[in-house]
Amino acid sequence: MIQMFHVTKAYPGDPPVLTDVNLTVDKGEFVFLTGPSGAGKTTLLKLVFCAEQPTRGQILVGGRNVARIRDASVPYLRRNIGVVFQDFKLLPHRTVLDNVSFTLDVLGTPRAESRERVLRMLKLVGLEHKAESLPLKLSGGEQQRVVIARALVNDPTILLADEPTGNLDPALTVEILDLLCEVNVRGTTVVVATHDATLLERYQKRVIRLERGRVVGDTALLKSARRTG
Amino acid sequence: MGAAAKAEVFWRSALQGVRHQPFPHAVAILTLAISLFALGLGRAASGLVDRLLASLGNEVEVTVWLRPDLSRGEVDALAASLRGRGFAVTLVTPKAALERLVRELGPSADALRGVSGDPLPPSLELLAPPALRSVESLRRLAAELSARSEVSAVDWGEEAVERLSALSRALRWGGLFTFAVLLGATVAVVSATLQLAIYARREEVEIQKLVGATDRFVRAPFLIEGLLQGLGGAVLALAGLAIVRRWLEPQVEALFSFLRVPGGTSAIWGGVQTLELLAMGAVLGLVGSFLAVSRALRA
Numbered sequence: 001m002i003q004m005f006h007v008t009k010a011y012p013g014d015p016p017v018l019t020d021v022n023l024t025v026d027k028g029e030f031v032f033l034t035g036p037s038g039a040g041k042t043t044l045l046k047l048v049f050c051a052e053q054p055t056r057g058q059i060l061v062g063g064r065n066v067a068r069i070r071d072a073s074v075p076y077l078r079r080n081i082g083v084v085f086q087d088f089k090l091l092p093h094r095t096v097l098d099n100v101s102f103t104l105d106v107l108g109t110p111r112a113e114s115r116e117r118v119l120r121m122l123k124l125v126g127l128e129h130k131a132e133s134l135p136l137k138l139s140g141g142e143q144q145r146v147v148i149a150r151a152l153v154n155d156p157t158i159l160l161a162d163e164p165t166g167n168l169d170p171a172l173t174v175e176i177l178d179l180l181c182e183v184n185v186r187g188t189t190v191v192v193a194t195h196d197a198t199l200l201e202r203y204q205k206r207v208i209r210l211e212r213g214r215v216v217g218d219t220a221l222l223k224s225a226r227r228t229g
Numbered sequence: 230m231g232a233a234a235k236a237e238v239f240w241r242s243a244l245q246g247v248r249h250q251p252f253p254h255a256v257a258i259l260t261l262a263i264s265l266f267a268l269g270l271g272r273a274a275s276g277l278v279d280r281l282l283a284s285l286g287n288e289v290e291v292t293v294w295l296r297p298d299l300s301r302g303e304v305d306a307l308a309a310s311l312r313g314r315g316f317a318v319t320l321v322t323p324k325a326a327l328e329r330l331v332r333e334l335g336p337s338a339d340a341l342r343g344v345s346g347d348p349l350p351p352s353l354e355l356l357a358p359p360a361l362r363s364v365e366s367l368r369r370l371a372a373e374l375s376a377r378s379e380v381s382a383v384d385w386g387e388e389a390v391e392r393l394s395a396l397s398r399a400l401r402w403g404g405l406f407t408f409a410v411l412l413g414a415t416v417a418v419v420s421a422t423l424q425l426a427i428y429a430r431r432e433e434v435e436i437q438k439l440v441g442a443t444d445r446f447v448r449a450p451f452l453i454e455g456l457l458q459g460l461g462g463a464v465l466a467l468a469g470l471a472i473v474r475r476w477l478e479p480q481v482e483a484l485f486s487f488l489r490v491p492g493g494t495s496a497i498w499g500g501v502q503t504l505e506l507l508a509m510g511a512v513l514g515l516v517g518s519f520l521a522v523s524r525a526l527r528a
Contacts, residue, residue, distance in 0.1 A: 049439075072443070079441035089436055093249065103440040105238045108231030150440070 001027040001158060001189045002048055007057035007067075009043055009213075017043045018213040021057070025191060027157075030184040032200055033193040035210035041193035044210065045160045048191070049081045050074045062157060079107065082151030082188075086163035088143050090135040090150075096122065097131040100150045107154060121149040125179060141172030148179060152188070159183060161192045165199070177203060235446070243453035250426050254458060257422040257517070261462025264415040265510055266469045271404040272502060273470070278397045291355040291367065293374050294382040297323070297347065307379050308353055315358035323347030350381060364390050412513070419517025420524075423455060427525040434525070444526050451522040452515055459514020463507045470506075 002025040010016035018040045046052040059066045104114040122128045125145040165173035184190045209217035308318045326349040331338040371383045
């Protein structure tokens with residue numbers, strides 16, 4: 001589903017943020033991307049949804065080379081990728097319903113159908129009773145669930161979450177991660193960037209570790225090596 | 230189905246934008262209104278001068294001075310040929326011309342008592358048919374008659390008409406220059422105010438792009454806002470012009486009461502001009518918003 005070949009990302013005048021990254025995430029996988037702050041986790045996710053272009057290397061998303069994608073094609077790629085941000089990126093003066101509808105508005109989904117799908121998604125994340133609330137009236141965990149609903153309402157094949165629990169207390173963190181696991185069980189490929197080691201232990205999923213822009217560990221490769229060794 | 234749903238989203242988003250940021254939109258509408266008002270005034274002034282010039286053709290009498298040695302038969306032949314082309318022709322004989330001069334001079338006419346013979350040449354006084362009453366037609370007629378051997382001079386008040394023509398040309402060029410300056414300034418102000426509106430909604434634009442909105446999708450609501458601003462400015466300008474017209478029209482009509490402006494001064498501003506101003510407002514609003522949103526999307 002996601003393949004990176006010798007990907008390097010550097011900004012002029014600075015050392016590379018990512019250096020010669022190679023990785024593969026299969027369809028339906030759940031992957032933690034971990035590492036200390038500044039390791040390149042966010043940049044790696046940005047490369048996947050074309051918020052950044054690699055300096056070198058190739059990136060295939062759903063078989064499509066996003067390193068060479070035309071600007072005009074980026075929106076169509078993004079419609080297959082849901083993104084969850086640590087800072088939520090919710091519009092404060094729009095209701096929860098409107099915030100989640102945003103994704104479907106872009107697709108030109110008729111209002112009645114859009115409302116039905118949004119309410120179904122809000123039910124999945126346990127917020128159907130908050131549809132008419134404004135985001136600022138919700139707790140951090142609830143706001144993050146709204147963001148997840150927005151990312152998933154158009155059934156994307158990939159869900160990218162950048163520190164989705166960074167602002168949440170431990171109970172809410174588990175709640176959000178459980179939700180992401182549920183989404184994964186339904187067939188969506190999920191990549192979660194986190195530096196929270198307790199999550200990695202608790203959920204026992206594949207972990208790709210980045211340090212100073214390089215992949216320094218991948219539990220999938222380790223398991224594979226153990227099997228062959 | 231998708232297009233209708235998108236159109237609904239665009240209009241909803243545009244109206245929300247206007248509601249959430251009334252100040253920048255009010256500034257843009259006011260700027261557009263002032264520019265369009267100035268353009269409308271210029272247009273009306275130019276229209277008035279054009280019509281006055283055209284009406285001058287109705288008033289101007291062409292006097293064709295004939296050579297004194299022409300026989301009555303030659304004079305009658307020339308008069309008949311002009312009548313045949315639709316002109317109203319009055320022959321003023323040297324005797325009649327002298328009598329008229331004496332009448333006009335009044336007590337000072339005593340000076341003419343010693344004059345013997347026919348001191349004044351015969352002349353033909355012409356009134357052009359309606360189709361030939363424009364300034365250009367009169368100029369052509371004067372040139373044509375001047376070239377004839379029977380004619381010594383032609384007088385049709387060319388100097389006064391030339392001055393008005395020059396005024397009309399100056400108004401037109403000045404209007405064009407003002408139009409270009411106003412156009413540029415208006416587009417810049419509208420674009421700047423919309424950039425403020427876009428900046429205030431940068432989060433919304435960012436999220437739209439993250440969830441897969443195309444540039445066209447992001448641009449559409451802002452273009453609608455620009456269109457609404459343009460139409461709002463045009464309506465305000467039209468209201469201002471209507472007030473000025475009500476106040477100024479009687480004075481203009483009184484000032485030029487000696488001339489018959491075809492259709493009266495009300496013919497200067499009609500439905501066509503109103504539609505033109507609305508269209509101009511819409512185009513200015515659209516261009517301003519297009520520039521603003523294109524700049525924002527490039528950033």
